[in-house]
Amino acid sequence: MSSIVSIKELSKTYNSGFEALKNINLDIKKGEILALLGPNGAGKTTLISTICGIVSPTSGTVTVDGNDIITDFRKTRQMIGLVPQELTLGAFEQVFQTVSFSRGLFGCQKDDDYINQLLKDLSLDDKKDIEVRALSGGMKRRVLIAKALSHEPQILFLDEPTAGVDVELRKDMWKIVRQLQDKGVTIILTTHYIEEAEEIAERVGVINDGELLVVEKKELLMENFGKKQLVIELREEAKEIPHTLHKHNVELTDDGLNISYTYDAKNEGSDIQELLKEVSDSELVLKDIKINQSSLEDIFVDLVKIK
Amino acid sequence: MMNFRAIKVIYLHEMLRFWQTLFQSVASPILSTALYFVVFGAAIGSRISDVDGVSYGLFIIPGLTMLSVLTQSISNASFGIFFPKFTGTIYEILSAPISFYDVLIGFVGAAASKSLFLAAIILITASFFVDLNVAHPFWMLGFLILTCVAFSLFGFIIGLWAENFEKLQIVPLLIITPLVFLGGSFYSINMLPPLWQKVTLFNPVLYLVSGFRWSFFEISDVSVGISLLMVIVFLSACIGVVAWIFKSGYKLKQ
Numbered sequence: 001m002s003s004i005v006s007i008k009e010l011s012k013t014y015n016s017g018f019e020a021l022k023n024i025n026l027d028i029k030k031g032e033i034l035a036l037l038g039p040n041g042a043g044k045t046t047l048i049s050t051i052c053g054i055v056s057p058t059s060g061t062v063t064v065d066g067n068d069i070i071t072d073f074r075k076t077r078q079m080i081g082l083v084p085q086e087l088t089l090g091a092f093e094q095v096f097q098t099v100s101f102s103r104g105l106f107g108c109q110k111d112d113d114y115i116n117q118l119l120k121d122l123s124l125d126d127k128k129d130i131e132v133r134a135l136s137g138g139m140k141r142r143v144l145i146a147k148a149l150s151h152e153p154q155i156l157f158l159d160e161p162t163a164g165v166d167v168e169l170r171k172d173m174w175k176i177v178r179q180l181q182d183k184g185v186t187i188i189l190t191t192h193y194i195e196e197a198e199e200i201a202e203r204v205g206v207i208n209d210g211e212l213l214v215v216e217k218k219e220l221l222m223e224n225f226g227k228k229q230l231v232i233e234l235r236e237e238a239k240e241i242p243h244t245l246h247k248h249n250v251e252l253t254d255d256g257l258n259i260s261y262t263y264d265a266k267n268e269g270s271d272i273q274e275l276l277k278e279v280s281d282s283e284l285v286l287k288d289i290k291i292n293q294s295s296l297e298d299i300f301v302d303l304v305k306i307k
Numbered sequence: 308m309m310n311f312r313a314i315k316v317i318y319l320h321e322m323l324r325f326w327q328t329l330f331q332s333v334a335s336p337i338l339s340t341a342l343y344f345v346v347f348g349a350a351i352g353s354r355i356s357d358v359d360g361v362s363y364g365l366f367i368i369p370g371l372t373m374l375s376v377l378t379q380s381i382s383n384a385s386f387g388i389f390f391p392k393f394t395g396t397i398y399e400i401l402s403a404p405i406s407f408y409d410v411l412i413g414f415v416g417a418a419a420s421k422s423l424f425l426a427a428i429i430l431i432t433a434s435f436f437v438d439l440n441v442a443h444p445f446w447m448l449g450f451l452i453l454t455c456v457a458f459s460l461f462g463f464i465i466g467l468w469a470e471n472f473e474k475l476q477i478v479p480l481l482i483i484t485p486l487v488f489l490g491g492s493f494y495s496i497n498m499l500p501p502l503w504q505k506v507t508l509f510n511p512v513l514y515l516v517s518g519f520r521w522s523f524f525e526i527s528d529v530s531v532g533i534s535l536l537m538v539i540v541f542l543s544a545c546i547g548v549v550a551w552i553f554k555s556g557y558k559l560k561q
Contacts, residue, residue, distance in 0.1 A: 052401075056561065074406075078404045082399075088395030090390075101316050101320055105399060107404055107405070108312070
């Protein structure tokens with residue numbers, strides 16, 4: 001897949017001296033769903049704000065479909081839709097009006113049929129003449145999505161799309177995201193909810209303290225950075241680990257009822273077979289065996305901690 | 308290349324607020340003009356002798372119009388750009404494929420249009436109280452349009468600069484209102500002692516009011532050429548400041 005957004009050596013230092021982005025290099029592939037994962041204040045919003053033109057970069061370049069975001073801003077911004085993190089909407093406009101305004105702002109010809117269909121897709125069709133201030137938080141979020149999609153962008157940025165959103169809307173949102181992807185739209189979302197990245201993204205980038213720590217396919221990330229743990233439950237309490245097992249990286253829990261063996265998820269060099277054989281040869285009586293796999297969350301916490 | 312569709316939607320969006328409050332937009336200038344005429348025209352004006360051969364009721368019309376045009380241009384334009392900053396909806400304008408100049412034309416164009424509309428209402432209302440004849444309609448319109456645009460630009464700058472509602476109010480309230488009242492809106496500077504006549508020459512509003520009044524009655528405190536020059540100087544200064552703001556991103560974008 002060719003890359004649609006290309007970020008090279010991007011840094012941003014705010015006037016206050018705060019370094020929000022430190023030498024970011026990232027290629028976003030056409031048609032993918034990329035999740036940018038990181039704790040609050042990591043630089044996720046600054047990164048997407050820079051690509052969208054809300055924040056000026058201090059150094060480095062960003063190109064969108066081959067066009068520079070500064071010199072060719074009209075071309076690049078035309079391709080991008082942004083759903084901001086905060087529920088920022090004017091107070092007195094009606095839903096249809098504000099979405100139609102967004103379309104015009106992006107220089108697109110008025111198209112009421114398209115807007116009507118968009119509102120229908122977002123379950124807003126019965127709200128189109130209501131003033132936005134009268135809407136609930138979830139509905140406002142939908143209006144923001146409609147505004148971002150009003151000019152039929154090829155790239156959609158969702159900044160913390162599910163912060164403060166109920167389960168139903170979250171499901172709807174993922175449905176919409178997948179539909180957009182089917183149409184070929186590239187989607188970049190930021191989140192600090194790991195389940196979210198795990199559920200929807202194809203690739204995951206981890207940002208902390210202004211640095212992009214890793215960008216990897218979700219499965220690869222879990223494989224490369226993930227760990228597996230084999231837990232052997234015992235029927236009777238063991239005082240100590242039999243000496244035959246010492247050569248393996250095993251631990252006995254305090255209650256003496258579990259032996260755990262941690263190994264690399266890639267499985268290379270693991271010696272499960274040998275271990276199990278030696279367990280059955282020993283005087284230990286097996287009750288059950290289970291395997292724990294580290295989640296994206298564990299990987300994320302590890303990555304952020306290392307730095 | 309400009310994004311004309313974007314300019315159009317910004318302009319219409321700004322005008323929408325005006326139409327939505329049309330009653331208020333029309334009724335309040337009619338009422339205030341009527342009140343000025345009752346107080347200054349009929350009650351007090353009848354005891355004031357003619358100024359440079361023009362009855363006092365007539366004399367105050369240009370100043371009265373300028374007073375409203377100046378304050379409304381500033382408040383409309385400053386509020387127009389301040390409000391998106393305040394609510395956060397400015398993100399959309401900043402991320403749209405439009406230049407700052409497109410934004411400027413939309414916002415300032417709308418604010419200036421509203422002021423022109425307001426001036427028309429005031430002059431129409433005034434014509435019910437006095438017999439109003441405009442000596443130089445072309446110049447009258449010219450001064451009016453230049454003033455509306457210049458002060459809408461000035462308001463736009465204030466709206467960009469202000470971070471809170473207090474700052475938004477402070478310039479119109481503490482600077483513009485005194486300048487307008489002391490700029491010969493309601494008197495000829497010839498009525499002042501010589502020292503204050505000199506001081507008044509530093510007030511830019513004097514030149515606006517004087518030039519505007521000349522276009523009605525062919526009487527003026529300073530020559531028309533200087534008036535026109537001062538309006539253009541003020542307009543250019545505002546354009547210069549705006550250009551600097553847009554180049555540096557001051558208060559718009561970090």
